[in-house]
Amino acid sequence: MTNSKKRHTPEQVVRKLGQADRMLADGGDVASVCRELGVSEQTYYRWRSQYGGLKAEDAKRLKELVKQNATLKRLLAEAELAKAALKELAGGKLLGPGRRRAAIAHLIRTLMVSERMACRLAGLSRSAYRRPLQGDTTADPDSALRDWLRAYAKKHPRWGYRRAYYDACGEGWTVNHKKIQRLWRDEGLRVPQRRRRKRVGSSTVEAPAATEPNMVWAVDFQFDADEQGRAIKICSIIDEHTRECVGGLVERSISADRLTGHLEDLVAARGAPAVLRSENGPEFISDAIADWAGTRTGLFYIQPGTPWNNGYIESFNSRLRDECLNINSFYSLLHARVVITDWKTEYNHDRPHSSLGYLTPAEYARQRTNQMENDDIHNDWT
Known part of the structure; x- marks a missing residue:
């Protein structure tokens, strides 16, 4: 019979210590108590230092906490x-x-x-x-289908995976369109897309520095939407020297003919600028704009992707967006026209401009025009 060492639970140890305390109180010594409990004196003293003063419930709680x-x-x-x-x-x-x-x-x-x-x-x-990957295995189960797809793409270089799927099913391959698409992509058989070349406008003059009013006009479009989600297209035209907004349109869409008609009205009222600066949008590089400009004004187109070359109108658009479009909700096209026109009027006549010495654009334009007229009179006398 094997003699196994008995392990006591904390509750049993506390009960035995309580029994030992009673035996010691009756006059017994430690050696006799240990013989009665069936443990050595070292075990008794170790129990006493570890569990002395604890009740059975406390010992159980201590074990749970540990x-x-x-x-x-x-x-x-x-x-x-x-x-x-x-x-x-x-x-x-x-x-x-x-x-x-x-x-x-x-x-x-x-x-x-x-x-x-x-x-x-x-x-x-x-x-x-x-799970091992199919690409890591020595034998690819789709090798035959891959070879067929490569041959198919070589024979029909402008056809995509959808036609390849239907032809593969027609030739007896049991496969779905998703697997054909995956293998088509893995083999790099994508049909190359022909990128459409963007037209670039032909400038008729070099843009001079806007040292006088009515020398360089900048024009650009920006977009917003009404509460029904319908688009609102906004055209703004500014004088780069005076920073004055000389004109603009608010429509659902603005064609080149509509833009030339508005420019014609502005030229009749203010005179033609020396240069009209714009980006390469389809309205600006159209034949209608070129025919209208004729001998009236020069056209200067910035390089595609360089909006900083048209910085004055971009700055104006950012102010219009921040101070008007972002804080107003338009319930109709007429409402948008009224609000945007009122903001442009306030911009010209009431809003000081830091680059103009904190004068409004209209006041600066008036002072600059008077100064130029006085200079012309002085030159005539001399």
């Missing part, structure tokens, strides 16, 4: 390890199974975490992580 403390320590360690693992994966989103597998292998190799924890942090099941 167990909870160990659990909390383990959870804290796992949380810190998970935090360190997430920092390792902070370089980008794990968008595909391939990147998730690489992340799991990196965590296992770097942080020595378990496979279970690495898969949980990377968001991939362990079965998917352990």
